[in-house]
Amino acid sequence: MALKLQFWGATETVTGSLHHVISEEGLHFFLDCGLYQGRRQDAEARNRQFPIDPVQVSGVILSHAHLDHSGNLPSLVKNGFRGPVYCTPATADLLPILLKDSAHLMLRDIEYINKRKVSRGQEPLEPLYSLADVEQTIRQIEPVPYHFEKKLDSSLTFRFFDAGHILGSAITRLTWQASNGESRFLVFTGDLGRDHLPILRDPERLDSAHYIITESTYGGRFHDDLSSVEDELSELIRTAINRRSKILIPAFSVGRTQEILYVLNTLLTKGRIPQIPVYLDSPMAIEATAIFSKHLECFDEETMQQLKLNLNPLSPPGVTFTRTVDESKELNGLEGAAVIISASGMCEGGRIVHHIANHAAYRDNVILFVGYQGENTLGRKILDGHKQVNMLGDTFAINCQVKKMLAFSAHADEWEIINWMKAFDAPSIRQIFLVHGEPTAQQALQESLGREGLGPVTIAKHKDIFKLG
Ligand SMILES: [Zn+2]
Structure with missing residues (x-):
């Protein structure tokens, strides 16, 4: 049996995280549903597009509450998504305040733009979603604690591990059975945090993965010392x-x-x-x-x-x-x-x-x-x-x-990503996909992972589809 993985958002850029997973049974799940934040016209178009009709999406597995990972959920809901939004209990508490704040800012901006458009005799813009869509999104949140194995269908489960990035942030591990009966693991870092950040636990180390989707924001760069x-x-x-x-x-x-x-x-x-x-x-x-x-x-x-x-x-x-x-x-x-x-x-x-x-x-x-x-x-x-x-x-x-004082970054730098990656049993890794990074950062990380004997490493592109056996 195989899992299909389609890359959609946060490919060769750092916003709009969304990866599309199709199970053997044909159910559709999204890993994240983030807001694309960029030039207004690009963002307008990108945030209105999804890889499939939202009505057909069975569930969203949300890595953490940051808007570039969660902020387009109300838009998905507006377009007919009625499945659960799985996230950790802390994310479930943070998400409503972030989504409501984002909605107020978006609606205020649209109102301002539309006043100008109307005064120039132009068509007003339709808001991406309404406050009612945010309320509906909040009703669809289903908290799943860290380390609990959650069943998605007869062949697919997932489990959250602590990503140490912000409160409630999670690394997601999807598990399914290959045709030879062996378990297969796809690990998605979400945003990967750092060891020794104040308050939060360090990112959890996992020992086994066949496929890894990792963020690459700080590829080729290194943070100041927290001390x-x-x-x-x-x-x-x-x-x-x-x-x-x-x-x-x-x-x-x-x-x-x-x-x-x-x-x-x-x-x-x-x-x-x-x-x-x-x-x-x-x-x-x-x-x-x-x-x-x-x-x-x-x-x-x-x-x-x-x-x-x-x-x-x-x-x-x-x-x-x-x-x-x-x-x-x-x-x-x-x-x-x-x-x-x-x-x-x-x-x-x-x-x-x-x-x-x-x-x-x-x-x-x-x-x-x-x-x-x-x-x-x-x-x-x-x-x-x-x-x-x-x-x-x-x-x-x-x-x-x-x-x-910029030592506080919540993202792992290149050395920290590699160090985290080294906990895996390297020979079992079949493919590492890089997402959530600018192209120069991704190229740097791709080379460094290769030098460390980790890979093969692919820089994921928008709409790329892979069959994970
Ligand atoms: Zn984040």
Whole structure:
């Protein structure tokens, strides 16, 4: 018996993850159903296309809650998909807040574009999906715990393993019987995390796979050492306390925000910094942080130790969660040193923009970037050293210091992917497929895996079909 695998999304690019699996019985499953994020017109077209009629899809196996893996689910549902969305319990909790937030942003954008189109006498765009489609998607979520063998049909099962990338992230292993009766395994990394990231467990090692679909975002690249993070952050905080200045940290609500809280807590516990007022100014980040605290099954040893001592590592002493707009506005008049963590991570909206407008003119304040800044974003402009930026319909001076601390990446770098891959019994691997990477990164990883004796390695292309026997 054989499994058919068709590549669709996140081929030779990093967004829109979707791989199409057809079982021996002829049932169709998707691995992920991510939003393609790129130029508006490309994205419009790509996000409306699926490899088959959504009505025929029996289920989606979702690796994690990030939108480039999950964000097109409401569109699939709008077009008739009514099967289960399998994901881990933590992903099941995170997914609704991410999908709702994404829907609000998408609908707001469409409204803005359509106003202009209508005023020019052009046809308005139809939104990709509605809030009702998001609600329906949420009803179709079916949590499957890590390590539980879930049956998909008479010949196909799957199991989730911890990917250590974000809370609830999973490596998926599909199992079926070959015609000689032996078990066959297809392993899909989703996004592969890293060893020693704060809070989360390290990516689980699997020992056996015949076929592997791996992400390749950081092929040919290597991250800064995580151990430098504590030194850099404590230095910045001590300086801020001496100068009575502010540190603004733009951070995505899920993942980076909690890691920063965790590191701040560690520095306080170790006595490396005095207590400083910390404001988490993002309702979505506050909600996400509460979800983190519910999912102990995702925590590593160090985090569990702290919990046993009745310490909540995601709520360091001195932290204030500001939910309402009024509470957020009160931070404008804040006296003395403080850390303000707020979304969005690339300053493309959210409360962080107001804090930058309010604090960036002062020389002693710091904007600290802790994540990748995409091209053409406000975050990238500030990081690139622009001294004046346009936001909130006005021009603002950036006189403050701009720092970056990029060691936190949630993706394995090339060496980490190879190291993870080495746990497999190499001779049993029949094919490694590379997805979720730009072509140069993929070529670099393809060569390096080859040098390590891992492979053969294929860079998956859109619509490629393989029969996995
Ligand atoms: Zn991800």
